[in-house]
Amino acid sequence: MAYWLMKSEPDELSITDLARLKNTRWDGVRNYQARNFIRSMAEGDEFFFYHSSCPEPGIAGIARITAAGYPDPTALDPDSHYFDAKASTEKNPWTAVDVSHVETFKKVLGLGYLKQQTALAELPLVQKGSRLSVMPVTAEQWVAVLALR
DNA sequence: GCCAACGTTGGC
C-alpha cells in the first residue's frame, strides 16, 4: 500500500465535509505531475488531507482511496470550473479517484510545524516554491506525521 | 527549441 498527500481548499472540500459525505470524487487536478501520481494510486492507499489557501494551512486528517483512477468527468462539463475545452470523451487527459474519510485530527498540523520536522525535509510540501497538489509520502514520513497527532 | 509574457498557486 502506498501513501500520499493531497491538497484541498477547505472552502471547496474540507476534512469535515469529507467525513459527512462518506464517499467523494476527487476531481479537478489539472497538473500533469499531480495527475501522474493520481494515476499511480490504488484502492486502499491512504493519504494525508491537507488544507490549503485558508487561515490555517496544514494536515487536517487522513483519507483513503476507494476507487483507482478513471477519466475526470468535470473536464467534459462546460458548467464545471474545471472544464477543459480540449478534452473529449475519447481523449480525456485528466483523471479522478474516489476517496473516503478515515480520520480527522484533533488539531490541524500546521505547515510551519511540519517544516520544523527533520523527518519531513524531503517532502515536496515543505520545500521552497513547491506547488504540487498531489505527492507521494514515504512510509517513514507517514509514521513521522502520525507521531505528531 | 528558445524564451518572454502571462496565468496560477498558495503562504503570508
Place this chain on the structure above:
DNA sequence: GCCAACGTTGGC
C-alpha cells in the same frame, strides 16, 4: 492584496 515561484502558451 501582495508577491515569489512555477507552469503554460505562443511568437519567432
